[in-house]
Amino acid sequence: GIILRLRPSRSAAAYRQIWTDRGSPLMVNTQDQALALRRHLQARHGDRVLVEFAMRYGQPDIASTVQGMLDRGVDKLVVLPLYPQYSGPTTGSTFDALAADLGRRRWVPQLRFVAQYHDHPAYIEALAQSILAYRKVHGSADKLVFSYHGEPRRCLDLGDPYFCQCHKTTRLVVEHLGLAEDAYLTTFQSRFGKAEWLQPYTDATLKSLPGSGVKSVQVICPGFSADCLETLEEIGVENRDYFLQAGGERYEYIPCLNSDAEHITALAAVLEDNLQGWLEDRRNPDATQARAKALGAAR
Known part of the structure; x- marks a missing residue:
């Protein structure tokens, strides 16, 4: 329908x-x-x-x-x-x-x-270097949001390792960067339908952050090897609007690793x-x- x-x-x-x-x-x-x-x-x-x-x-x-x-x-x-x-x-x-x-x-x-x-040292190094390179030009932000493509919660309940591997990727990157625990978040995007998906949801998180005093965010999508609709439009445009309309002041998308x-x-x-x-x-x-x-x- x-x-x-x-x-x-x-x-x-x-x-x-x-x-x-x-x-x-x-x-x-x-x-x-x-x-x-x-x-x-x-x-x-x-x-x-x-x-x-x-x-x-x-x-x-x-x-x-x-x-x-x-x-x-x-x-x-x-x-x-x-x-x-x-x-x-x-x-x-x-x-x-x-x-x-x-x-x-x-x-x-x-x-x-x-x-x-997801935990290969060279992949983690590439992600970390992309963040460092971006921040060298644009500066840092109140929060670094790691947004991964979502999937139904049922997949996790059935034993799919995706949720755990996403969190491990985040952990390894932030350890490499030496970020404090309150400097980053892991979220999940692109859900549709009525079923519960992996949480926290990226869009809901970005809508709520300004209310807790977070005025600037940088979002990176480590699960995407190349920029596409879900990164350039959903994260780069749609979720940017959510954050700014909720009172955020600066929103930046860090591009995928691409080539x-x-x-x-x-x-x-x-x-x-x-x-x-x-x-x-x-x-x-x-x-x-x-x-x-x-x-x-x-x-």
């Missing part, structure tokens, strides 16, 4: 506010990430590494991307969903779609699937962790000996 009738028109209006000359911000940012990551990894490993991207919902889809890589002779596949924190509706859904595609094939490549990287150099380095580190044993050239005696030594074999 009401969601189907109203949500598409609202989304269309929101997209018009954030559309770029190159197209959808999500698509543009993802393309830039893939290109930067390809250059980074190939500079380190040559043409042994092929980097392509796929969209869970949209084009290029998982099936066509996998087929294209197989057509190019790929026999080892590392899949990195760009969801740092594991969630069934996101990471799990990506795995389901990948498994469904591979299940229709007569032959499948060796597969490694990266389920999460920043620190982010590309972090994603490369996550991938290289999962490429262990696949990149060594066993035809090279020196490489073979080094690998054997690392594994504890006698020289």
Whole structure:
């Protein structure tokens, strides 16, 4: 009923506010990430590494991307969903779609699937550096709000680790930055429908903060690897209005990591962790000996 009738028109209006000359911000940012990551990894490993991207919902889809890589002779596949924190509706859904595609094939490549990287040191470092870089230019604020995409509370009750992983990401970043306990908050955005979702809600929190004396906030969305509708419009525009209308004086959105150099380095580190044993050239005696030594074999 009401969601189907109203949500598409609202989304269309929101997209018009954030559309770029190159197209959808999500698509543009993802393309830039893939290109930067390809250059980074190939500079380190040559043409042994092929980097392509796929969209869970949209084009290029998982099936066509996998087929294209197989057509190019790929026999080892590392899949990195760009969801740092594991969630069934996101990471799990990506795995389901990948498994469904591979299940229709007569032959499948060796597969490694990266389920999460919410606490990877390089990812935490990239987030911390993005906050420091932003504050170096704009100064700090009364509160730093970590806003993650929400999900129904029922997912947590059924054992989904997403809520806990979001809080761990926040904790590791604030420890890295040395922030006081009263200097930050963790909230959850993008809820819809009548069911209870993960709390506290971002919009309700931002509406209430001015009443408790908080006059300036900076909001960052660590669960989004690239800026999109939910960050640029929902956080950058809609929630800004909520905060200012409630009496807030300064509201700033810290952009996603997108294709920043620190982010590309972090994603490369996550991938290289999962490429262990696949990149060594066993035809090279020196490489073979080094690998054997690392594994504890006698020289």
